[in-house]
Amino acid sequence: MKFFDWALTNGQQAAEKLDYVTLPAAVLDEVRTQLRSRMKSSSGKAITTQ
Helix, strand or coil, rough: HHHHHHHHHHHHHHHCCCCCCCCCCCHHHHHHHHHHHHHCCCCEEEEECC
């Protein structure tokens, strides 16, 4: 989760430098929401960035 959080935050800047289109804020928010709701540990608990 830490990697995905970093990529969704810092990846925007990297994408821009590489002439890629950055994702709109609404898309980033939805991706974060979906990742948090779907990624679980082996015990079934939600994985957080803390």
